[in-house]
Structures are given as C-alpha cells and as structure tokens.
Amino acid sequence: MRERSFFQSGVFGPPQHRRLGIFLAVAFCVPVIAPRCPALGQSASTESERIQYDDTTHTFRMDGAGVSYVFGVNQNGELQSLYWGKRLRPADPMPPARADGGTSAFDLPVNATPQEFAGWGGGLVVVPNLKITFPDGNRDLVLHYVSHTIQNNTLTITLKDISRDVAVDLTYKMDEETDILARSARIENRTQLPFTIEDVFAATWNLGPSNDYQLRYLTGRWAGEWNLQQTALHPGKVVLESRRGSTGDEVNPWFAIERSSQPDQDVGDVWFGALGWSGSWQINVETDWQNRVRITGGNTPFDFSYVLAPGQSLETPRFYGGYSNTGIGGASRLLHRFELDSIVPGAPHRRLRPVLYNSWEATGFDVNEAGQEALAEKAASIGVERFVMDDGWFGERKDDHAGLGDWYVNPQKFPQGLKPLIDKVHSLGMDFGLWVEPEMVNPNSDLYRKHPDWVLNFADRPRTEGRHQLVLNLARDDVRAYVYGFLDKLLSENDISFLKWDYNRNWSEPGWPAAPVEKQKEVYVKYVHNLYSILADLREKHQHVEIESCSGGGARVDLGILRLTDEAWPSDNTDPFDRLGIQDGFTYAYAPGVMMAWVTDSPSGMNGRSTSLVYRFLSSMQGGLGIGANLNKWTTEDFAAAKRLVGEYKAVRTTVQDGALYRLISPVGESEYSVTESVARDGHQAAIFAFLHSSQKGQPYPQLYLRGLDPNAVYSLHAHEGKLADGAVQRASGDYWMHHGVSISLRGDFQAAFFTLEREEAQ
C-alpha cells in the first residue's frame, strides 16, 4: 500500500516524490522484492537485450544507447506509460504501473492514467486511440492487456476489449542507431459482425509533468513553407492537422517538445515525433491540469470512418518518436540519420543526390526537343549529372488548362518521341528525368472525357477545380491500374532514371459514389495505400528509377512518402534568401540529404530580388544541388563560375547530404545572418555556409564558433567563396575552431561565404 501511494502518479510525480519513490523502491527492492527488479538481474525474461519484460511487475523496458522507454500493465489491465527519456542505468528501479486514482467524480482514473493506447469507453474524455460503433449501438470500448511477443527487436502487445472480440496489436520497434521508436497499431475484428471504426490513432506518447514545456511545429503555405512555430504548453489541447487528403503544407506532421525554451540549439531535453502518413492526419497535444502531456497521432477523425468486417483488420500508419538531450539541434540530427539510414529507399546505402538541371523555370510549358537539347548541352558543361524535363511534354499540355491524364508524348513537341532527347542527354554523360503528376486529371483531357467518374466527387454536386484540375480517386482499383499501367509503360519504353512526381492541389468533394455508402469514407485510407503500392511496385520493377516527392513545393513531405521516394522538393519559392528560412525550417524535420534546392534566375521570379550567382549557389549547396536557371541567358563568366561552384559542391556533397547539421545562426526573426555547418560522418571535413542579409552600421560579421569537431584533431581552414578576416589563422585544433572561432569578412547586402575545415590525419 505504501509503495502504491507513492507511485500513484507513476514516476512522473513531482521531482521530490520521484526521488523519494526511487529511494524507497531501491530500499525495498534490494532485500525484499529483488526478484521483481529486472535491473537487478533477478527475473527479467529477456529475448532481446534491448527489450526487457519483467513478468512480476508487468513492466516493459526498451533501451537504446541514449534512450529508455518504459511502460507497464497496471492493476486494471491498462497499458500505462512509466518513462520516456534519457537512458536510465541498468540498476535503476522501475516500479510497477499503478493507475492514477483521479481526484473527484469529474476526474476519473481512466483519464488521469497515462495510457499507451486507450479505447473510447469507461468514461474516457481525453483523445482516444480507438473509437468503435458496434452494430447493436454499443460504443463503449475498454482495452486491456492480453499478451505480448518479442521478436526481431520488435515488441508486439495484444490488447482486447473487456467483453468484445476486438483485438489490437501494438507494435514497438526501436531503431538501433538513433533510438527512434516506431509505433503502430493493428485493429482486428474477431467478432461475428462488422463494426465501424470512427477514430483511430497510431499511438500516444506521454510526457511527465513539467510547467515549462515548449511545443515546436512547422507551418506554411504555397511558396512559404516550413516556418518553425513555438508555443508554451498550458492545460488544454493543441491540434495539428491536415484535412486536405494529403500531408499538406499548412502544418507538417512533425512535432518537438522542449523542456523550457533553450537559448542554445544544442542544449536541453527534447522529445520529438513524426507521422509516416501521406493522407489526412492529426496530432493532438493535450496538456492536463498536472501539466502532463499526451501526444496522440494518426488518421484525423474528421470525416473518417472505416468498416471492418469479421476477420478483417486495419493497420495504422507508423508514429515515430525520439528523444534528444542535445536540444532541438540534436533532435533534428537524430531524425536526419534515421531518415537516411532507415527510411529512404536503399537505406542505409542510398545514393547521394546527383547535381540536376530542371527546365521548369527556364521554359515553363514550352518544351520541345531542340530547346531541351540545347539546355542539356549547357547543363552538362558545368558538371550537371541529371537532366530533368518538367511539365509540358505530354498530351495537349500547352498550359495548365489541359492534358493531365493523357500521358502520351506530345507529337508536335517531340515528333520522334522522347528517345532522341534521352539519347542526347546520355551522350552528354547525364541521366534523364521526367516530370509527372499521376494522380490528377484536367477536365480538358481525353481521360476525363472517357472516365468522368474516376475523380473524387459527390454525385450531382459541383466538382471544385484547383489549377484547372481534379483529383483521380486512386482508391478505385481501375484508377490504380490505369496509373500504374501508364507509368510502367513510360518507364519500360524509355530509359528514364528519375521521376519528379508532382501533386498540385488538395482534395475537394472527397466522395466515392461507386462504393457502398458505409464504405465511402475509406477513401482516406485506401487512396494512400494504393499510392504507396503503386510507388512500391514501380520501384520493384524499375529498380534504377529514383523519385522525387513534389507537391507544388513542400506539401507532401512525411516519413510515409519518404519510404518510397528519394528526395523532396521543399518549395516552389527558389529565391535564395527566402530559401535560407525555408531550408532552415525543413531541416528541423527532414534531412538535407533529401532536400532539393535549385539555383534559378536573378531577379527572382518570386519577389524580384537580385542576388549574385555565388549567393544563389551557396544557398542551394546546403542540400541536394539543382540548377533551374535559364542557361540560355548566362554569360561566359556565369558558366565559368557555375562550373567552379559545382566542383566545390561535389567536394563537400557527402558531408552536406549525409553529415551532421549544426545551425550556427538560424535565419529566423530579424536575423541579418544565417550560418550552417555540416560535419562529415567520419569527421574528416566540415562545410560552413555563411550568409549576410545586409550590413548594418559597419557591424562586423559575428565570430563563428564551430561545433561537432574533434577537440584534439588539427584542422586546416580553406576559404572557397568569400574572405576570411585579415590575419585569420588557417591551421588549428578542433578546440580552437569551436572556442576561439573563425573570423570571416562579409560586408554589403546579400553576401555569402563558403569554407571548409579538413582534418589532418595524425602521423
């Protein structure tokens, strides 16, 4: 009893209680209940070193190098969170889960107990993970632990309703390199009748009480994506959501929660997470009166329902979560590493992004064989490795009013098909890529005239167009077959190495009239499953083909699409100054190694801003470098400068794309400066890009204190673009560069510098 009262609010009680609780647990544990303490080596039945289960306390503990995640089955049979954070010592005790007693009739224990996955029932008022309507009208669902398995580093826990045969398998898998945990749920109907799932969220992450949590998330709009927001968490709920049918750019399905607002990027506790789902989604951040936080994410319940027939099951998306004790900077480095080594195709041996050229900003829809070949020759001359033809090559596509859906090569623009252009591109030593927008149709197309019923729509209701196009209902098997079929044909008949897969509007009228009424809302799930299966099947059959996820910019970037695509387009805004902020925001959640960035024309088509070619290149060299300028307008000097810069990029691209990113100065707020540093995985090199918006009152550029270097190694400094300050040292220890810092000289407006540190190998 005594122990129970101390642990009534779990280990998340106030710190003084927590310390006392741990003391008591240790005190009692050693002589009396040692067999209950897996940490003391008495009774843990361990199938894997990373996942331990103590069957006397019913406690699960997952350990990574830097993280422990602990939960248990409480006296009611609920799965209850106990700890998530910095790795605990093996000898640290973990008391059994005890449901919170609640405080009054208005605050039932079921809501006060931090559950891992709760059904809507038994008085639950927090966001449920699962809500079901049964055919007899019952809507009460109470999920209790039944059993578990540990296999291949994966913990699977089966929950079941207290009376009905609804089974939920929860899966937990911790990534060995980054300790990022992947969680998901599979709902199975083992009853005799169908039931309707109304809400289903993949997982809930629980954080213990703290009155200084800060939530970070990313918001945006077309051409203005990836703005990092910050808000203090107070009792109440913050809802991050897309009702758009796809990931969307309004909010990205990523969050980070810091304990207190840290003045330094690389300091402090941060819990973060991201959804692997490219359809409508929701993440709820609920803070209770004790300042405990629940983060529940998955499909949005808005306009959602899914009927499960007897024997059928539904798998949720994965909800990934991680912890960093090196601040938000450390959190993003963990995510980057995880994405590159565990998520993207080919991981952990994915190919580096080649330097590409894309003709979109140069030609618009006005593409043809001679024009593309001329651009290809120029692109090859500066070291481009991939030539991509954008929109305009197919159907009757003269502008954005027509052609989507008709995926034949336009015979006026390419009388002999794509082969002559592709051969030319290959002869120049580049591979060939092509723009497609497979999920869309213009009403002015042969496809729509033939199959008007193939789009999302409600019968006899208007069909709202966006960019003169409608969304094909990919949930339909015939539409899926058509889309896979034309892409397979295109890739089989042409030597294409890369698809820029675009998606230029959100859903409207998300109806599916051909399906039975009770199944029509399943479109939100089946559409995304079919999208993923098309991508997977294409990749399987055409293994050399790489794919970019583009959605009018960055409106479909998430850990679901990144499993099937090699890179992402962050924004249609290619102004190099705006891009510094866009790229800064993007990298909180996604790796520079998947972030494509193009050098385009000056003045910028977006805002009329004029910048030098060097500034534009250095802005783009912080990710996967592309060139999207009209090369027909370049001078001889431009080509020479571009060739030099492409060469400089290739010498650091592994470091930039795969290394550890440190934001030395973020270009947020009124900052005149922006500085990133990327450190190679093996530490041999660091690449530093520094930008100045405008000199103010003769102020010198700030001293740059580098990070992530080996303090004892000796590095030599090389200025590639821009100048070091007079008298700057060029050879010194890691400690020197990190603590004395680097002085560079940047003056004027829209100036930029690029330098590297190369580690000298010990003799």
Ligand code: GLA
């Ligand atoms: C979208 C993309 C652009 C370009 C156009 C073509 O806007 O984001 O990069 O491909 O479509 O129509």
